Amino acid sequence: MHKHKLSSAIRQILGVAVSASLLPALAYADQSTVTKTDKNAEQQIEVISVLGIRRSMETTVDIKKNEASIVEAISAEDIGKLPDSSIAESLTRLPGLAGQRVNGRVQVISIRGLAPDFSTTTLNGRQQASAGDNRAVEYDQYPSELINGAVVYKTSDVAIAGMGLSGTVDMRTIRPLQHGEQTVAFNLRGEKGSIDQLHPEISANGWRGSVSYIDQFADDTVGIALGYAHMDTPTQVQHYKAWEWNTVDQALAGTNNDDALGLVGQEVTAVARSQVRDGIMGVFEYKPNDQLHSVVDAYYSEFKQDEIMRGVMWFTNQWTGDGMQFLNPQFADFGGTKVVKSGVATNLRPVLRNDNNTRDDQLAALGWNTKYKTDRWTLALDLSYSGSERDEQVLETYAGLTPTGSFDQIGFDLAPLGFPTYTPGTDYTDVNKVQLSDPAPWGGWGHDGSIRFPHVKEIIRAINTKAAYDLNGTSLGNTFSALEFGLDYTERSKDKLVDDNDLMLKNGRKPVSIDPSLLVAPTSLGFAGIKGVISYDILPTVARYYDTKPILDTNRWNKAWGVDEEVLTSFLRFNLDTELWGKPLKGNIGTQLVRTEQTSSGFLASDYNPNNPATLVQVSEGASYTDVLPAVNFSMEVLDDQFLRLSAGKTMARPRMDEMRASITAGVNVDSRRWSGSSGNPQLEPWRAKALDLTYEAYLDGSSYIALGAFYKKLDSYIYTQNFDFDFSNAPNNSTIVPISNIGNMSRPANGQGGNIKGLELSMSLDAGKIHESLQGFGFIGSQSWADSGIEPDGPGKKTKLPGLSDRVRDLTVYYENESFSARLSQRYRSEFRGEVVQLFATRGYTEVLADKQVDAQLSYNFVEGALDGLTLLLQVNNLTNSPYTTRLNTEQGGGSYFPEVYEEYGRQVLFGISYKL
Numbered sequence: 001m002h003k004h005k006l007s008s009a010i011r012q013i014l015g016v017a018v019s020a021s022l023l024p025a026l027a028y029a030d031q032s033t034v035t036k037t038d039k040n041a042e043q044q045i046e047v048i049s050v051l052g053i054r055r056s057m058e059t060t061v062d063i064k065k066n067e068a069s070i071v072e073a074i075s076a077e078d079i080g081k082l083p084d085s086s087i088a089e090s091l092t093r094l095p096g097l098a099g100q101r102v103n104g105r106v107q108v109i110s111i112r113g114l115a116p117d118f119s120t121t122t123l124n125g126r127q128q129a130s131a132g133d134n135r136a137v138e139y140d141q142y143p144s145e146l147i148n149g150a151v152v153y154k155t156s157d158v159a160i161a162g163m164g165l166s167g168t169v170d171m172r173t174i175r176p177l178q179h180g181e182q183t184v185a186f187n188l189r190g191e192k193g194s195i196d197q198l199h200p201e202i203s204a205n206g207w208r209g210s211v212s213y214i215d216q217f218a219d220d221t222v223g224i225a226l227g228y229a230h231m232d233t234p235t236q237v238q239h240y241k242a243w244e245w246n247t248v249d250q251a252l253a254g255t256n257n258d259d260a261l262g263l264v265g266q267e268v269t270a271v272a273r274s275q276v277r278d279g280i281m282g283v284f285e286y287k288p289n290d291q292l293h294s295v296v297d298a299y300y301s302e303f304k305q306d307e308i309m310r311g312v313m314w315f316t317n318q319w320t321g322d323g324m325q326f327l328n329p330q331f332a333d334f335g336g337t338k339v340v341k342s343g344v345a346t347n348l349r350p351v352l353r354n355d356n357n358t359r360d361d362q363l364a365a366l367g368w369n370t371k372y373k374t375d376r377w378t379l380a381l382d383l384s385y386s387g388s389e390r391d392e393q394v395l396e397t398y399a400g401l402t403p404t405g406s407f408d409q410i411g412f413d414l415a416p417l418g419f420p421t422y423t424p425g426t427d428y429t430d431v432n433k434v435q436l437s438d439p440a441p442w443g444g445w446g447h448d449g450s451i452r453f454p455h456v457k458e459i460i461r462a463i464n465t466k467a468a469y470d471l472n473g474t475s476l477g478n479t480f481s482a483l484e485f486g487l488d489y490t491e492r493s494k495d496k497l498v499d500d501n502d503l504m505l506k507n508g509r510k511p512v513s514i515d516p517s518l519l520v521a522p523t524s525l526g527f528a529g530i531k532g533v534i535s536y537d538i539l540p541t542v543a544r545y546y547d548t549k550p551i552l553d554t555n556r557w558n559k560a561w562g563v564d565e566e567v568l569t570s571f572l573r574f575n576l577d578t579e580l581w582g583k584p585l586k587g588n589i590g591t592q593l594v595r596t597e598q599t600s601s602g603f604l605a606s607d608y609n610p611n612n613p614a615t616l617v618q619v620s621e622g623a624s625y626t627d628v629l630p631a632v633n634f635s636m637e638v639l640d641d642q643f644l645r646l647s648a649g650k651t652m653a654r655p656r657m658d659e660m661r662a663s664i665t666a667g668v669n670v671d672s673r674r675w676s677g678s679s680g681n682p683q684l685e686p687w688r689a690k691a692l693d694l695t696y697e698a699y700l701d702g703s704s705y706i707a708l709g710a711f712y713k714k715l716d717s718y719i720y721t722q723n724f725d726f727d728f729s730n731a732p733n734n735s736t737i738v739p740i741s742n743i744g745n746m747s748r749p750a751n752g753q754g755g756n757i758k759g760l761e762l763s764m765s766l767d768a769g770k771i772h773e774s775l776q777g778f779g780f781i782g783s784q785s786w787a788d789s790g791i792e793p794d795g796p797g798k799k800t801k802l803p804g805l806s807d808r809v810r811d812l813t814v815y816y817e818n819e820s821f822s823a824r825l826s827q828r829y830r831s832e833f834r835g836e837v838v839q840l841f842a843t844r845g846y847t848e849v850l851a852d853k854q855v856d857a858q859l860s861y862n863f864v865e866g867a868l869d870g871l872t873l874l875l876q877v878n879n880l881t882n883s884p885y886t887t888r889l890n891t892e893q894g895g896g897s898y899f900p901e902v903y904e905e906y907g908r909q910v911l912f913g914i915s916y917k918l
Contacts, residue, residue: 052077052817052862053779053824057703057765059149068575068587068633069157070645070693070709072097072763075149087147087171088139094152095707095763095783098809098830101852101885102837103273104235104906107138111152111167112711113757113787115804115836118653118687120164123171123365124297127162129388129458131303131361133496134656137169141301141363141388143229143279145187145210148174154711155647155693156631158590161464161488161569165653165689165713173297176214176223177285183214189874189913194882195236195906199308199535200520202272206233223285230278237271238527238905239311240419244889245899248340250318251326260331261899262316262340263414268422268528269311269353277303294370303361310523310535312428314350314410320441322347322407334416335898342413349439350408352399352428356538363388375470380486382464390456397449397503397538397546400439401426403511416900417886421529428533429522436545437511449503449546454559458494481577484590488569494657498559500551503542512545527905554665557605557616561661561680565654566597576634584637591630596654598622600682602663606734615732619662621682627652641699648692655684655719659749666731668739675728675744685751688716695761701770703779709761715754720795722750755791757802781813803846806830822860829853835887847901850886854879870917878909 059075072094088106092099099106100116108116116136121128123142130137153160153168160168191206198204210229216222243265249258279301287293316324324347332341367384401408411423426433438444466486471477505512514534518541522532573590599622606615631649638644661680668675695709726746733739763783769776787809789802808831815824835849857880862872887902 052822053781053815054703054767054817057767057779057781061699061703061705061765063151064697064705064707065641065643065699067151068635069153070155070633070647070695072152072154073149076147086140087142087144087150090144091139091150091152091169092828093781093783093811093813093826095709095761095811096154096759096785096787096809097152098804098806098833099828100804100833100835100849103275104237104879104885104904105140107140108136109139109169110804110806110833111164111169112154112713112759112785113789113802113805113807114166115802117656118164118166118804120162120168120653121171122160122162122168123299123386124173124367124369125160125170126365126367126382126384126462127386127460127490127492128365129363129386129460129492131363131388131390131456131458133456133658135654140275140277141303141361142171142299143210143231143277143301145208145212145229146173146227146279146281146299147171155633155691156629156649156651157633158571158573158588158592158629158631158649159466159484159486161462161490161571161592162567163651165651165687173227173281173283173299174214174225175285175295176216176225176283177220177287179214179223179225180216180220181214182216183212184918185212186210186916187913188915189876189911191233192910193234193236193906194908194910195238197272198236198238198270199272199310199523201308202234202274202306204234204236206231208233221286221288223283223287225281225283225285227281228279230276232274232276235271235273235275236907237273238419239267239269239271239309240528240903241267242414242889242899242901243267245339246317248316248318248326251316251324252329252340255326255329257329257331257338257340260329260338260340262326263412264317265313265315266420267311267313267353268525268530269309269313270523270525271307271309273305273307275303275305277301291373292371294368296368297366299363299365301361301363303359303363305357305359307355307357307359308538309355309357310353310533311525312350312352312424312530312533314348314408315441316345316348320349322349322441324348327409334900337899339414339899342411344409344411346407346409348408348410349400349406349441350410350424350426350428351439352434352533354397354399354536354538354541356393356395358393360391361388362390377470378468380464380466382462382466384460384462384464386460388456388458390454392452392454394452394454395449395538395542396451397436397542398438398440398445399434399514399534400437400511402433402435406439414900417903418884419528419903419905423529424531427531429531431514431516431519431534434534435511435513436505436541438509447502447549448505448509449542450551451501451503451542451548453499453501454496455498456494456496458492460490460492462488462490464488476574479576479578480574482575483573484575485572486570488567490565490567490569492565492567493562495562496559496658498556500553500556502549502551503546504549505545506547507545514541515544518544554605554607554667557603558661558663558665558678561600561602561658561663563598563600563657563660563682568595569593580636585634586636587632587634589632591628594627594629594652595624596627596686597624598660598682600660600662600680602661602680604664604666604731606665606732607667615734617730617732619664621662623683623685625685627686627688639698643697643699645695645697646693649690650688651691651713652686652688654686655681655749659719660684664731664746666728666744668733668735668737670737673737673740675726675731675739675742676746677726677728677731677744678747681748681750684719684749685717687719689754690714690716701767704765704767704770706764706766707762710759711761712756712758714756715791717751717754718791718793719749720752720793721747722752722795723747724750753792753796755789757787757789757791757805759785759787761785777816777818779815779817781811781815783809783811785809801834801848803834803836806833820862820864822858822862824858826856826858827853837887847887848889848898850888852883852885853881854883855881872915872917874911874913874915876911876913878911879906880908882906882908
């Protein structure tokens with residue numbers, strides 16, 4: 001962030017803070033009036049049960065105020081009722097947290113501008129396995145109906161093993177003894193999307209439901225909580241992607257505008273996804289006395305996704321060999337660069353796609369925690385297991401125009417933002433004009449389709465012991481309240497394999513017409529001006545017409561790897577409880593000692609030769625290292641319910657697991673006769689940073705507060721791809737080229753130059769009725785964050801953005817509620833950022849995701865008496881303004897200009913439901 005941006009941000013914060021500085025006086029004045037009234041009428045005290053948003057905020061405020069670290073928190077308004085349709089969306093409403101939409105829904109979280117890789121997610125304090133390629137947890141695995149709340153630790157707590165560099169998200173399930181009453185709760189919601197059904201296989205309607213049971217037995221010494229949640233929710237996606245912008249001077253010859261750039265490849269598709277998840281949660285709690293407390297909790301979920309994609313793609317470049325030309329081209333300015341905006345592209349070979357992708361995830365977590373207290377000692381033992389497994393299918397099939405009419409011409413009118421308008425010369429829904437084939441330019445892609453089966457499995461086992469000694473009454477008791485120490489041992493393993501295969505037409509790869517019995521209704525692409533494309537029942541068509549041929553190139557073996565870690569963490573800390581300058585001072589001073597042993601296995605594979613399949617050499621490598629991570633957290637109550645907090649410490653985040661892979665791909669260059677290759681790096685060490693945080697928090701009443709904070713992190717190193725000399729003596733050479741040396745160039749991730757990231761955060765919760773009684777029932781919750789980074793993630797001198805960093809993140813919620821009626825309107829915003837997405841061949845890469853502003857609304861009515869007492873009606877609209885998902889790409893030919901890439905619309909999601917609590 002430049003200086004003028006920081007100063008502007010500071011001015012905005014100061015303006016809001018000055019206005020908010022009047023709130024304590026108003027709130028305290030209101031409180032003092034209540035106090036006087038209570039003193040004059042002590043016998044007329046009425047107990048009021050606070051429900052809904054205020055109850056949630058009271059719990060949140062209580063957590064923030066009493067934690068030694070700087071934290072954010074969310075809490076369920078009632079059993080099985082977080083304020084959003086997913087735990088991920090609830091988390092994005094916290095200051096400094098931003099979500100990335102995947103398939104129309106928030107799936108992963110960035111904390112303070114750092115990518116999900118830099119954070120850790122726990123469930124009831126225990127690290128969770130991830131079904132993805134790396135460590136970042138995908139939050140759509142966790143039903144919001146089964147999560148009672150979450151705490152986000154933004155600063156170090158040395159008592160938590162495996163804390164993230166950017167922060168730690170601790171999701172929490174309910175504790176039945178703390179809940180204190182028998183409760184049975186039911187939730188049922190129907191769901192309808194504003195985009196009509198795109199494919200006959202997947203409905204546009206869905207539903208979700210849950211049931212929870214909480215009870216206490218044996219004089220409230222035994223408690224149980226059971227929960228089940230089912231989700232069947234569809235997503236309809238209208239999708240467009242521009243592949244690349246480049247010079248097209250030959251196609252513009254004679255126009256006097258041959259310096260303009262043209263779009264050289266594009267796709268228009270309709271995507272529908274069915275997402276079905278079943279989650280089960282159970283808690284058994286035993287507390288026979290004040291000394292012993294034992295809790296066993298378990299969680300299991302299955303998540304299944306079925307995706308159908310149909311559409312068309314084609315190349316409009318001058319290098320396909322088909323003599324493509326632009327007729328009547330019209331030009332416009334896109335971001336300062338002249339482009340071909342509209343016209344007619346000739347001599348095109350459209351590729352019609354019918355794809356079917358599936359995903360099957362299983363996630364399990366089990367933990368047992370037991371605490372025992374004596375007069376001064378508190379001892380704790382925690383045993384845990386977390387496992388995840390994912391199996392996917394990525395299936396592509398191609399079709400093209402019949403040989404007698406294999407070329408087409410397509411009119412086009414492009415837009416800098418939004419869907420383009422295309423006018424094909426051929427009806428792609430006509431079965432007589434379309435055949436299964438390999439219609440791509442350059443003589444085709446060499447296959448008629450593909451099918452890939454990625455598989456990921458991860459297991460985490462841990463044992464954690466802690467002890468605390470009460471120092472009150474001892475020689476240290478005037479300064480420290482307790483001494484804590486502990487030990488955590490964690491084993492983690494992750495394995496990935498992708499079974500890659502080509503699909504070949506059984507008739508010798510000749511174009512073949514589709515049996516009419518396999519056809520389904522054509523897919524409309526009217527949102528981009530295209531009438532539609534031919535559609536067929538994909539799996540039966542593959543079974544009838546295609547053979548499977550394994551792909552044995554180096555890319556296959558590069559994606560086959562395993563990583564194992566053993567981490568031993570010990571900690572020691574003193575808890576502060578004293579005074580400084582006559583002001584209460586609390587917090588802690590301590591350190592972690594972390595010893596890590598890591599190994600990875602994989603394959604060393606040479607370039608693929610069809611006549612001489614790759615020879616594989618199994619490789620294994622690893623590293624070990626020790627980290628000392630001191631941390632201090634201070635909280636001083638400078639005025640009544642106003643706290644100044646300071647935190648400092650060293651933090652770390654372990655490397656991405658796909659970058660730790662031992663897999664190596666290698667080959668000998670024909671011209672230079674030198675070896676070269678690429679690989680992961682099992683010797684990678686963590687990202688390490690020094691962190692400093694300062695916040696001021698003013699609590700106005702039980703549910704209102706204002707907080708202003710600043711943070712600074714100095715990363716000692718950053719991991720990015722670098723080039724090294726490497727000895728390829730053990731690499732198999734499947735070519736006939738004799739290398740001039742066994743020493744060649746290896747490209748792999750390595751620890752390199754670091755940098756800093758800094759930011760400011762402002763957050764507020766206000767019960768407006770405390771200001772004036774005419775505003776009774778109204779409230780406001782909001783936050784604004786600013787962040788900036790000096791890190792160069794692709795190496796020194798390369799001015800690319802830090803993945804996951806949005807320089808501005810904002811969330812605003814305005815609500816009204818009384819005893820029965822509740823209404824809220826929420827908006828969350830994050831500025832553009834560099835996001836990680838799935839790209840070709842089931843690999844991952846980065847793209848520039850544009851700013852996203854999403855608005856959600858909710859109405860509910862709670863019956864509080866009569867026969868319907870306990871019943872709540874709910875109407876919820878997500879993505880009220882149909883906010884699109886957009887990305888852009890950079891081109892060197894345009895002098896570094898940015899151009900449109902992906903544009904997707906998901907429509908509005910409307911949910912109507914009922915909840916009932918006994």
